[in-house]
Amino acid sequence: MKRxxxxxNGLRVLDAAARHLSFTRAADELAVTPAAVGQQIRALEDMLGVVLFRRTTRGLELTPEAAAGLEPLRDGFLHFEEAVRAMQAGQTSKSLTIAAPRDVTEKWLMPRLARIAAADGELRFVLLAADGAVDFAEANLDLAVRWGEGPGAEEGEAIESEGLVTVAAPGGGAAGTIAWPGLPDPTAPLQVGDAGLAIDAAAAGLGRATVPELLARTDLGTGRVVALDEARPSAHGYWLVAPLPQWRQRKVQALVDALTA
Structure with missing residues (x-):
């Protein structure tokens, strides 16, 4: 027989009926009707080509054929339960692998993970640099941070931000624009690899940079850079994303909640 x-379903009904020697009590356990139990048993008997129960004056009895299979059947259900527990164990794991752009990790993610880890000393994090699409299966990822207009094909939650802000060094500096891939400008006199480098370049007096307020928040707070305008909404933003199986894990949802609190 192919696995x-x-x-x-029929084997599960057989196990319950054999334990109770009653279709009625088996139905109560399985939350179905006695008629449904009888139908499952008859279908199983037809498939296997054996009689599983006989009615006698003393009530329901197992046939020798049914009794012969019960022990390995119950062992099999125990193995199923162990398999389910093993698969669910990852949900309670204290290890999480996160992929994020380098600048997001440095300026936003790392400080928050430090606070989260301080509250739970058993947590372990693996951080990977990823500026574009990531393969969750290949990298064994639990969660990723992505810049875009939405979560794409994955499940996701937006990281709250005031949008974009233009920053420069407190004392001024060069008047040119600093461009980065998220907001490209081929005419800009300075091109850098990400928004974090754009903030650093602005702080060094190399020009002004329009960057996510989320990443500039700390540097603005310390006075390393100053805002040249009010933050303004943007269609693009940073998202916490994961495929549905990872997103549903309790440890991932706990991390998302902690990061967005």
Whole structure:
């Protein structure tokens, strides 16, 4: 018999009926009707080509054929339960792998992870640099941070931000624009690899940079850079994303909640 054709529902009904020697009590346990139990047993008997129960004056009895299979059947259900527990164990794991752009990790993610880890000393993080699309399966990722207009094909939650802000060194500096890939400008006199470098370049007096307020927040707070205008909404932003199986994990949801609190 092919494993893919195992009548698991019928075998589950057989186990319950054999333990109770009663279709009625088995139905109560399984939250179905006694008629449904009887139908499952008859379908299983037809498939296997054996009789599983006989009615006698003393009530329901197992046939020798049914009794012969019960012990390995119950062992099999125990193995199923162990398999489910093993698969669910990852949800309670204290290890999380996160992919994020380098500048997001440095200016936003790392300080928050430090606070989260301080509250739970058992947590372990693996941080990967990723500026574009990531393969969750290949990298064994739990969560990623992505710049865009939405979560794309994954599940996601937006990281709250006031949008974009233009920053420069406190004493001024060069008047030119500093461009980065998220806001490209081929005419800008200075091109850098990411928004974090754009903030650093602005702080060094190399020009003015329009960057996510989320990343400039700390540097603005310390006075390393100053805002040249009010923050303004942007269609683009940073998102915490993951495919649905990872997103549903309790440890991932706990991390998302902590990061967005």
């Amino acid at each position: 893919t054709h195992l009548p698991l």
